[in-house]
Amino acid sequence: MDNAFKYIMSKGLTLTANYPYKAVNGKCDTQAVSKKVAHISSYKDVSANDSSALQAAASQRVVSVAIQANAIMSYTGGVFDNDACGTQLNHGVSVVGYGNDSASGKNFWIVRNSWGATWGEQGYIRMVIKPGKSQGECGINMDPSYPVV
Numbered sequence: 001m002d003n004a005f006k007y008i009m010s011k012g013l014t015l016t017a018n019y020p021y022k023a024v025n026g027k028c029d030t031q032a033v034s035k036k037v038a039h040i041s042s043y044k045d046v047s048a049n050d051s052s053a054l055q056a057a058a059s060q061r062v063v064s065v066a067i068q069a070n071a072i073m074s075y076t077g078g079v080f081d082n083d084a085c086g087t088q089l090n091h092g093v094s095v096v097g098y099g100n101d102s103a104s105g106k107n108f109w110i111v112r113n114s115w116g117a118t119w120g121e122q123g124y125i126r127m128v129i130k131p132g133k134s135q136g137e138c139g140i141n142m143d144p145s146y147p148v149v
Contacts, residue, residue: 005043012036087139
């Protein structure tokens with residue numbers, strides 16, 4: 001995420017509506033990215049492997065995190081809880097909140113993914129919060145950060 005934040009600091013940011021995710025390799029659409037709507041001044045890292053620090057940050061703003069995404073590709077709903085999910089970070093997503101599933105009693109992160117509204121729960125996944133697992137589900141606690149506007 002740090003490299004993405006550095007890019008936004010120097011080049012700015014456009015809307016997803018101007019430049020939607022297409023899941024294909026290709027050249028950058030320079031016309032779409034020229035429609036800048038925001039800049040950031042810097043970014044801050046959240047303490048690694050600390051779900052309490054991530055929760056404190058997520059209670060104030062959207063937090064960028066990296067996860068190992070292999071296990072979530074077929075996610076369709078519910079609180080994702082998979083002990084086999086690894087920590088080889090390979091995908092950036094955003095923690096937009098947290099909550100508790102009354103049916104299972106599990107606490108979870110509300111995570112926005114870039115794979116579109118047909119994936120997961122309309123583009124979101126609820127990932128279990130495991131206080132005893134310092135790296136978090138799929139490594140979610142390992143490298144969180146957020147932009148400073």
